[in-house]
Amino acid sequence: MDISPNLDEAAKEPLYIQLYQYIKEEIQTGRIPSSTRLPSIRQLAHFLHISKTTIQVAYQQLLAEGYIESKERSGFYVVDMASESFEHPPASYSSPSPNRDSNRKPKPIRYDFYMSKIDVDHFPYDKWRMCSNQSMNLEQKQLLSYGDRQGEIGLRRALSQYLRQARAVNCSEEQLVIGAGTQTMIRLLCQLIGLDGNPIAMEEPGYHGVRTMFQQLGFSIKPIPLEEDGIAIDELVRSKAKVVYITPSHQYPLGMVMPIAKRMKLLHWAEENGSLIIEDDYDGEFRYHGRPIPSLQGLDAHGNVVYIGTFSKSLMPAIRISYMVLPERLLNVYHKNLLTNDQTASRLHQNTLQLFMESGEWERHIRRMRKVYQKKHDVLLQTIKNVMQGNVTITGQDAGLHIVMKVHSGIHVEELVKIAEESGVKVYSTANDWCSCPKEYPPLILLGFGGLSLQEIVQGIERLHAAWLPFYTS
Amino acid sequence: MDISPNLDEAAKEPLYIQLYQYIKEEIQTGRIPSSTRLPSIRQLAHFLHISKTTIQVAYQQLLAEGYIESKERSGFYVVDMASESFEHPPASYSSPSPNRDSNRKPKPIRYDFYMSKIDVDHFPYDKWRMCSNQSMNLEQKQLLSYGDRQGEIGLRRALSQYLRQARAVNCSEEQLVIGAGTQTMIRLLCQLIGLDGNPIAMEEPGYHGVRTMFQQLGFSIKPIPLEEDGIAIDELVRSKAKVVYITPSHQYPLGMVMPIAKRMKLLHWAEENGSLIIEDDYDGEFRYHGRPIPSLQGLDAHGNVVYIGTFSKSLMPAIRISYMVLPERLLNVYHKNLLTNDQTASRLHQNTLQLFMESGEWERHIRRMRKVYQKKHDVLLQTIKNVMQGNVTITGQDAGLHIVMKVHSGIHVEELVKIAEESGVKVYSTANDWCSCPKEYPPLILLGFGGLSLQEIVQGIERLHAAWLPFYTS
Numbered sequence: 001m002d003i004s005p006n007l008d009e010a011a012k013e014p015l016y017i018q019l020y021q022y023i024k025e026e027i028q029t030g031r032i033p034s035s036t037r038l039p040s041i042r043q044l045a046h047f048l049h050i051s052k053t054t055i056q057v058a059y060q061q062l063l064a065e066g067y068i069e070s071k072e073r074s075g076f077y078v079v080d081m082a083s084e085s086f087e088h089p090p091a092s093y094s095s096p097s098p099n100r101d102s103n104r105k106p107k108p109i110r111y112d113f114y115m116s117k118i119d120v121d122h123f124p125y126d127k128w129r130m131c132s133n134q135s136m137n138l139e140q141k142q143l144l145s146y147g148d149r150q151g152e153i154g155l156r157r158a159l160s161q162y163l164r165q166a167r168a169v170n171c172s173e174e175q176l177v178i179g180a181g182t183q184t185m186i187r188l189l190c191q192l193i194g195l196d197g198n199p200i201a202m203e204e205p206g207y208h209g210v211r212t213m214f215q216q217l218g219f220s221i222k223p224i225p226l227e228e229d230g231i232a233i234d235e236l237v238r239s240k241a242k243v244v245y246i247t248p249s250h251q252y253p254l255g256m257v258m259p260i261a262k263r264m265k266l267l268h269w270a271e272e273n274g275s276l277i278i279e280d281d282y283d284g285e286f287r288y289h290g291r292p293i294p295s296l297q298g299l300d301a302h303g304n305v306v307y308i309g310t311f312s313k314s315l316m317p318a319i320r321i322s323y324m325v326l327p328e329r330l331l332n333v334y335h336k337n338l339l340t341n342d343q344t345a346s347r348l349h350q351n352t353l354q355l356f357m358e359s360g361e362w363e364r365h366i367r368r369m370r371k372v373y374q375k376k377h378d379v380l381l382q383t384i385k386n387v388m389q390g391n392v393t394i395t396g397q398d399a400g401l402h403i404v405m406k407v408h409s410g411i412h413v414e415e416l417v418k419i420a421e422e423s424g425v426k427v428y429s430t431a432n433d434w435c436s437c438p439k440e441y442p443p444l445i446l447l448g449f450g451g452l453s454l455q456e457i458v459q460g461i462e463r464l465h466a467a468w469l470p471f472y473t474s
Numbered sequence: 475m476d477i478s479p480n481l482d483e484a485a486k487e488p489l490y491i492q493l494y495q496y497i498k499e500e501i502q503t504g505r506i507p508s509s510t511r512l513p514s515i516r517q518l519a520h521f522l523h524i525s526k527t528t529i530q531v532a533y534q535q536l537l538a539e540g541y542i543e544s545k546e547r548s549g550f551y552v553v554d555m556a557s558e559s560f561e562h563p564p565a566s567y568s569s570p571s572p573n574r575d576s577n578r579k580p581k582p583i584r585y586d587f588y589m590s591k592i593d594v595d596h597f598p599y600d601k602w603r604m605c606s607n608q609s610m611n612l613e614q615k616q617l618l619s620y621g622d623r624q625g626e627i628g629l630r631r632a633l634s635q636y637l638r639q640a641r642a643v644n645c646s647e648e649q650l651v652i653g654a655g656t657q658t659m660i661r662l663l664c665q666l667i668g669l670d671g672n673p674i675a676m677e678e679p680g681y682h683g684v685r686t687m688f689q690q691l692g693f694s695i696k697p698i699p700l701e702e703d704g705i706a707i708d709e710l711v712r713s714k715a716k717v718v719y720i721t722p723s724h725q726y727p728l729g730m731v732m733p734i735a736k737r738m739k740l741l742h743w744a745e746e747n748g749s750l751i752i753e754d755d756y757d758g759e760f761r762y763h764g765r766p767i768p769s770l771q772g773l774d775a776h777g778n779v780v781y782i783g784t785f786s787k788s789l790m791p792a793i794r795i796s797y798m799v800l801p802e803r804l805l806n807v808y809h810k811n812l813l814t815n816d817q818t819a820s821r822l823h824q825n826t827l828q829l830f831m832e833s834g835e836w837e838r839h840i841r842r843m844r845k846v847y848q849k850k851h852d853v854l855l856q857t858i859k860n861v862m863q864g865n866v867t868i869t870g871q872d873a874g875l876h877i878v879m880k881v882h883s884g885i886h887v888e889e890l891v892k893i894a895e896e897s898g899v900k901v902y903s904t905a906n907d908w909c910s911c912p913k914e915y916p917p918l919i920l921l922g923f924g925g926l927s928l929q930e931i932v933q934g935i936e937r938l939h940a941a942w943l944p945f946y947t948s
Binding site: 183184 | 591592594595597599602606610611612617619621654656658661665682683687691692786790793794811814815816817818823925
């Protein structure tokens with residue numbers, strides 16, 4: 001292979017970009033064929049009389065964009081573009097510099113660190129199919145019809161038992177209401193509370209899927225800042241809010257866990273203030289290090305907490321089953337006003353889930369998935385530590401299916417997200433989760449790891465690192 | 475058997491009630507053992523020297539309450555109480571007269587004419603299980619995750635094709651939004667229209683499941699009276715409503731079908747007035763006599779109609795899948811504002827349904843069910859005609875899964891419902907479907923026939939007739 005670009009130190013573009021563009025074009029036009037081994041960084045630096053860092057940055061960019069790949073102890077090789085499903089070569093792509101035009105075509109996403117993806121390789125398909133088929137036959141034909149509006153009593157019984165044991169939730173099947181996803185629970189809850197336009201307090205940042213639902217139903221939001229151990233209670237007190245929505249067991253999106261002392265303080269506030277706490281325990285099943293902390297609801301002696309949970313993380317989002325545990329005062333309103341609301345979750349899935357729980361398969365599944373996710377969680381943290389070293393800081397770990405990464409870079413977090421996307425890695429900022437998004441919100445990247453294999457986690461982080469390499473500041 | 479009651483013509487209770495009470499007590503105490511054949515009406519009338527009508531009414535009441543049964547060409551026999559699961563004999567039951575106390579224990583319901591019950595005996599369980607199992611395996615593992623928020627594209631494609639062909643709905647898959655039941659579609663729609671508190675016009679009476687949803691979301695309702703061919707358009711014009719919800723193809727609950735001319739008039743109103751029509755075609759698949767009438771949506775050239783449909787009648791309520799077809803102007807709002815709303819219907823069921831439709835099984839199912847329901851519909855009408863004769867008038871027939879029966883009686887319709895219930899037959903008044911229920915609303919009884927077998931339909935109507943016999947006025 002012959003690489004002899006005409007590099008110009010006086011040109012507008014830095015040397016590493018000129019080099020990167022030159023090699024990229026050679027690959028795109030086929031002048032450097034696939035599988036070709038590129039010269040080593042040392043060799044090329046020597047040959048071109050430029051610094052090794054320049055070569056390294058150019059190579060990292062090509063690596064990040066998927067033009068070349070690195071083979072351990074062997075060097076860099078040109079990737080076979082055909083097999084990469086490169087439908088359109090990024091013709092209008094001009095430069096990886098922070099001044100970017102919007103025409104450039106992103107690479108297909110190969111590594112998606114989406115928070116809501118779950119592991120689908122360890123799901124007990126056979127067992128679920130068996131339970132599902134048991135729910136669908138002539139002997140069970142009444143299951144085709146409308147069921148209990150509140151949720152199937154059998155599922156509520158199995159679920160309340162589980163919640164008492166595993167999440168220290170203080171509940172009976174009478175208090176449980178089933179529904180199609182957490183947003184559906186929130187909608188029902190809003191109808192229960194009454195659409196009076198009174199503001200609802202939320203952590204800032206907080207879960208946008210719930211915030212937009214409140215807003216679409218006409219509620220205004222009082223954003224309450226976060227402290228290191230969760231919502232700022234002093235601010236909450238000042239807000240005079242009568243309803244607060246929080247995620248104490250793994251704050252969404254920042255991932256902190258609210259300690260017991262603060263939980264007690266929060267409950268005290270609710271009791272003093274006559275307020276209602278909506279506790280969303282969306283991924284409470286998964287805690288990897290340290291002891292699980294009991295739910296707020298379980299600590300509450302005065303019926304001021306609504307507990308919301310979901311099977312979307314712990315089992316699968318596809319069946320759309322979430323649930324809430326209502327305190328006495330709301331249960332009365334529910335029975336009085338909301339029993340005209342049809343059940344939204346599938347009766348067949350509810351029955352399947354009940355059989356799945358009663359057979360013991362559910363607990364086996366949770367135990368298995370806790371191990372699977374712990375492994376992914378640990379590999380993710382280890383890889384970040386090894387690869388990105390001091391360039392990032394991690395928070396929000398030890399629980400759930402995502403962590404938070406603060407990137408020490410000179411550019412805006414949205415730019416980091418774009419750069420990642422262009423190299424085929426999808427990561428997420430917290431932008432959507434702010435009620436009033438500050439111009440300079442922290443450079444935080446959310447990394448969900450549930451849906452990626454161990455190998456994908458490692459490769460995704462390596463590619464991410466390569467893409468961001470030119471922009472680190474520490 | 476010896477029947478020699480001490481009947482007293484001067485007593486407060488009419489003779490037939492004295493006789494009824496006497497025989498009932500004899501049966502309850504076991505003095506007349508089960509399986510005993512009662513004397514024929516003629517024999518007993520002769521023996522007691524009272525009219526055959528008195529005996530007949532007493533026997534009908536015992537029949538209606540399940541103490542005795544009638545065997546064709548053989549006579550009346552005492553029913554085996556043990557096998558009837560008579561947990562508590564109705565000890566406090568005093569009289570079948572219109573002055574009733576509230577302590578009396580109703581009989582267990584043996585015939586439930588609920589409108590929302592479907593036939594579950596002709597469901598293709600094997601085919602559905604096959605499609606369902608195809609959606610649940612390692613090769614399809616992405617189906618466990620979140621799907622398209624608007625609904626799976628494959629299902630939307632199959633469904634839009636069906637709607638174009640079968641319901642003359644003018645739609646593409648892009649316009650279809652899937653969701654967990656019709657109330658969920660209404661909720662989404664309200665969020666689309668905007669919760670501005672402007673009134674929504676509805677047929678009076680109209681579907682309470684939708685009306686309460688509007689009300690819980692803060693809308694007020696403008697009830698518009700019904701004419702013989704559907705909503706009164708003059709009244710609608712006067713209401714100045716910007717949104718109207720209607721069920722033109724089988725008005726809920728009264729069952730009239732809106733003719734083409736009125737549909738065109740309604741569309742003209744919407745266009746002139748800048749109004750939106752929400753067309754709920756909840757059971758449009760089933761029309762038994764006369765030609766199907768195209769949907770309002772299909773007649774509309776200006777994008778003023780939202781079409782809502784459901785699989786709850788045509789397939790089963792258990793999977794909770796409904797859908798709506800949005801006109802352009804609302805589709806834009808949907809894409810702009812509502813794509814933060816998670817899909818509420820199960821992704822697995824959506825995929826199963828798609829396979830079910832693509833395999834041709836769906837059309838076979840609809841054809842089969844149309845025949846099954848037509849048979850039930852015809853038997854119901856014929857039985858009513860034979861048994862109740864001129865004592866009732868039927869409307870709302872020829873479509874859907876329920877008919878409307880006007881009972882010519884001297885007592886309030888709610889009383890008729892109670893009397894039926896006490897004899898083990900559940901029928902429904904339209905009380906819930908009125909926005910401002912008039913004190914003297916018409917004596918209309920809703921009879922759903924989808925969930926009953928042919929035999930149950932016949933027996934249910936016979937028992938109903940027996941229970942109401944003393945109260946007919948014509």
